[in-house]
Amino acid sequence: MKILVCISKTPDTTAKIAFTDNNTKFAEAGVQWIINPYDEWYALVRAIELKEKDPSVVIHLITVGTADVEPIIRKALALGGDEAFRVNASSHDSFFISSQIAEIAKQGNYDLIFTGKETIDYNSSSVGGMVAELLDLPYISLATKFELNGATATVTREIEGGEEVVEASLPLVVSCQKGMAEQRIPNMKGIMGARTKPLKVSDPVNAEAPTSIISFETPPPKAGVKLIPADNPAELIRLLREEAKVI
Amino acid sequence: MPVLIFLDQSDNTIKKTTPEVITYGAKLAAQLGITAEGILLGTVSSDIAALGKYGVTKIHHVNDEKLNHPDGQVYTQIIAQAVDAIGAKVIVFSNNLHGKAIAPRLAAKLKAGLVSGAVALPDMSNGFVVKKTVFSGKAFANISVNTGIKIISVNPNAFQAEASGGAAEVVPFNATINAAKTKVVSVNKIKGEIPLSEAERVVSAGRGLKGPENWKMIEELASVLHAATACSRAVADAGWRPHHEHVGQTGLAIAPNLYMAIAISGAIQHLAGVNRSKVIVVINKDPEAPFFKAADYGIVGDAFEVVPKLIEAAKAL
C-alpha cells in the first residue's frame, strides 16, 4: 500500500496579512511558515495512523515549491513520511500545481492520494479534484473519517446539513478535514530521523497556468462597534431589525 | 455561446444557493451580451421552469434518478458534454460542497481557468479578472483567467438572488452516463437543522459558556431568530459541540448576514472564518475581548444574564 500526501507551505495562522509591490505580492517579511494545517493535522496524520496499523504502508510526501519549503517538508517527514518529493517550481495556480502532483503520482503508482481540504492562504479547495481528474480517479472531498478494508475505502464526508458515508475501491483521491485525525507533535526520534530521509527534487513538467494573480486587496476596516447597555438587550434586537435589517 | 450555470440540487430539491448563482450567471451573461442557460442533473420535485425568474432562459435537464446523488466524476463527464454541445464559454458553480467536488475536476478536464470563492462579477475592462477571498477571508485577490473557457465558483451568500424574469424553457439533455465508481451507503441529515453553510443568520458560542449543558439557551435563541448554531474551535475540541459547528480558519468559513458571537474571545483564527459576515454582534463579559474590534454591535455583559433577555425580546417581535 502506497500513500501520497500533498503538503503545502502556508503562513502561520497569526501572520499579519499585508501586501507589497503595489499590492501585487504577499508581504513575506517576518512571516512564520507552517505546514498547511489541513495537510498536517488531517491528511498526514491519518496516513501515519494507517501505517501504524499496517507497517507495510509506505508514505510519500509531495510539495510543489522552491528550496525555501524544505524546512516544512522536513517537519512533515519528522511527523512520519518515509520519503518526499519536491517539484522545484513556484506557482499559485491550482492546475499547474495539480499537473506536477499528477506527474509524480503516475510514476509512483499510489493506492491513495491525500490532500488537505484547502490551503489556509489561497483557499481554493481545488488540487484534490484536479489531481483526481488528471489521473482519472474517483475523488472524495471534505472527508471527516476514513477507514480501509482491503482495497475498499469507507469514507464519511460532510454534506449540507449532515454527513454521508461513501464507498470506493482504491486507487482514490481524498481531501481531508477535521475529524479524520488529531493533531500530533513530532518527537525527537522523528526529528532526527527526518534529516536523513530521502528528499528528491525534480524539475516541473510543462503545464500552462490558466490563471494569474493580478493584485490583492484588504477589506475596509469596520466602522466601530455600537455598544448597547447590558440591562437593555431588547434594544439590540430592535437595532438588528430596524437598523441593520438582518432579523 | 452561453454562460452555463450548474443548478445544484439534493434530495430532489433545488439548493438555496442555486438562485444566487443563477443571478450571478445571468448578470455575467448580460455583461458579455450572451444568454444564460442552466444544467440540472437528477430528478427534482419542484417546478424547474420557475427558476427562469432569476435569469436563465433555458435549462438543460438530464432527468435521470441515477444522478440524484452527485458523483464528481460522472457529473464532470456530463457537464463537459453539455459545455461541448452548447458551446458554453463560462461555467458558473456555487462554491458549496458539490461545487468543490465538481468544479476543479471540470476545470482540469476542459483545461479551463478556475476561480473558486468568487465574491464579485468579473471585471472585463482589461481581460477577465475575478475577485475571490484569500487568506481565509482576511484579504481578496483579483485573479485573471487566461483561457478560452472559464469556470467561476461563487461563494455562498456573497451574491443576493434577484427575481425578475419569467419562466425558463426546459429541454432534455441526452448525456452518456457512465457508472459511478463511488457508492453512497448511508446519509445522515440532522432533521430540522439549518445547514450552517447556507444559513443567513448564525448564533455561535464559545468556551465562556463553561459546559455543553449551557447550550440550551443558545439553541433557543437560534431557533427564535431562525438561525443556525456554530461554535469556536475550543468548544468543538472539548467535545461540547459536534465538529461540523466549528467555524474559523481551520473550520468552516461562513459569511451570513448576521453572526452573533456569544462568549467567544475573537482569536485571529476564529475571526478569519467569520469576518465576511455582514453584521457581527458580540456578547462578552470582558470589554477588552478582541472580538469587539471586529463587531458592528456589542453588549459587554454576562451571557447567562443577557441571552435569556435576548430570547424574550426576540420572541416579542
Ligand SMILES: Cc1cc2nc3c(=O)[nH]c(=O)nc-3n(C[C@H](O)[C@H](O)[C@H](O)COP(=O)(O)OP(=O)(O)OC[C@H]3O[C@@H](n4cnc5c(N)ncnc54)[C@H](O)[C@@H]3O)c2cc1C
Ligand atoms: C493553527 C490554529 C488554528 C485555529 N483555528 C481555529 C478556528 O478555526 N476556529 C476557532 O474558533 N479557533 C481556532 N483556533 C483557536 C483560537 O486561537 C482560540 O483558542 C479559540 O478560538 C478560543 O475559543 P473561545 O473564544 O471559545 O475561548 P476563549 O478564548 O477561552 O474565550 C472565551 C471568551 O468567553 C468570555 N466569557 C467567559 N465567560 C463569559 C460569560 N459568562 N459571559 C460572556 N462572556 C464570557 C471570555 O471573556 C472570553 O473572551 C486556532 C488556533 C490555532 C493555533
